[in-house]
Amino acid sequence: MENDHLNKLWEIQDNDISNYTSKDIITKAKKQRNGQYISITIMSLTVVILIIYAFYVAFNEWNTFNLGLILMISSLTLRIILEFYSVYRKESQLISMAQKSYHAYLKKYYKTRLMINYVITPVCIAVYLFGFYLLLPYFKEYFSEAFYTYILISGVISLLGVIAIIIYSIIKEQRFLKQLNKN
Template sequence: MDNDILNKVWNENKSSHTIPEPSSIIAKANQQRRKQNIGLIVMGITVLILIAYATLYLPNSFNSFSLGLTLMVASMLVRIIIEMYSKLKKASKLASMDAKTYKLYLKRYYKWRMKINYILTPVCFAVYCYGLYLLFPYFKNEFSNGFYLYLIASAVISLIVVGAIIINQIIKETRFLKLLQQ
């Protein structure tokens, strides 16, 4: 994004004494974009791994193993699509609005994100967990007891970490929405 455009947009709102410098806004926007990109890359790699695993090991007939993999891939794809749409939707509006209009837009945007965060994200997470749960009986039959226990432990730890990251992001977005509403 060009500095001149941000300077023009933010200088239009001179009534507020707390207008941050355009360079700090750009830095924060770039940092947020990097985090979003990292999240999308991690989800994309996870989907690719699941698809590769499914391609190699899916049985010829549909069973709970294939259902589990399908649920995991579908929930991740839904999240990727929503995050990409959300990212593009927000970025496309910045240059075309003045500061006051953009603040109103951000309020609507983060209210929409709250619906995503409190409805769709838990559903996707639960579907992913259920899909993973469906795989464990097959893992128990295919792998040694020690490796099976390792898979369970690593899955639980990974899900807790991912859940904590999701909750942290929801808290940040909720705080930002409250800040916008002041």
């Protein structure tokens, strides 16, 4: 139903502003939206695990361990909210705009995404890292040396993996913005 409405709107427009058909843009939008949903799901699972752990173990007394958990949960929650807002805003615009307007909107949207990726995401990662850093002394005290080493190594590897995924998505968004600017 949405695709039919979009196709009708764009078929009546001049096609001189874009080399993309409505089907191409819909396909790209769905692919990116699915990627955002995967990111949201992974971050949400992490938040749920941290919250369960926090209520089960951590909040017996206030200390820097609790602060670290709250920083980690807060940074991920902010990123989840931004991703949901981004997905919702883009989808609502996709259905309501004609091709020329949507093309201009996409340029603005991806410029905003660059700001999120280059400013807000690094701040979220830094806050998350600081929170993890605050947890390390407690892990070292309460867990065996082997398990502490495992937590440290797996935490660093996981974070590097997430950063690699973020960098890959930023590169893809930059390429798409360059393609939009060419047209």
